[in-house]
Amino acid sequence: MPATLQFWFDFASTYSYLSAMRIQQAAAEKRVAVEWHPFLLGPIFAEQGWNNSPFNLYPAKGRYMWRDMERLCAARDLPFQQPKNFPQNSLQAARLALAIGSTNQRGAFVRAVYSAQFGAGQDISDLRVLAECLASSGVSQDVMEQIGSPQIKSALFEQVARAKALHIFGAPSFIAKDELFWGDDRLDDAISFVASI
DSSP: OOOOEEEEOTTTTHHHHHHHHHHHHHHHTTTTEEEEEEESSSSEEEEEEEESSSHHHHHHHHHHHHHHHHHHHHHHTOOOOOOSSHHHHHHHHHHHHHOOOOOHHHHHHHHHHHHIIIITOOOTTTTTHHHHHHHTOOOOOGGGGEEEEOHHHHOOOOOOOOHHTTOOOOSSEEETTTTESSSGGGHHHHHHHHHHH
């Protein structure tokens, strides 16, 4: 049984895009399995007194982040387009991701959503965009019917509660055993830590 790394992400997170696009291959190379954990940063930010992304609250930080994303995406040969609105409403996408039972299909959907948002600048709160993401990742459109289900709503609420219990304060975050690693630049460390256990 391979060791497991938990990948916690909010679809509105720019740096989570970078991790989502490489985590599967990087983990597989060290025989580490990936668990995909969508959650919402909004409630966590609210508890810190923030009503918006810190990249919007602190303009200099925001300007740096967008330029950093341009550099990193270019270096990794990833498409990048800054969305018109940021942060985008990631609620529906997170619910859909939770509704997908297959780990491989969930991962494919997550990558499709990030590619649509930060690779093509699309609006991921648009259900038509999400339907296209489902189709491109080989997931049945029937999953769309679960967006409003009480079970999925409750599951996402529980995800946020779990994230808080794990002391997650940003995304991407990785849980390796009981260790928290935060940020795309800590992904390789997190994988190596899990692989060494």
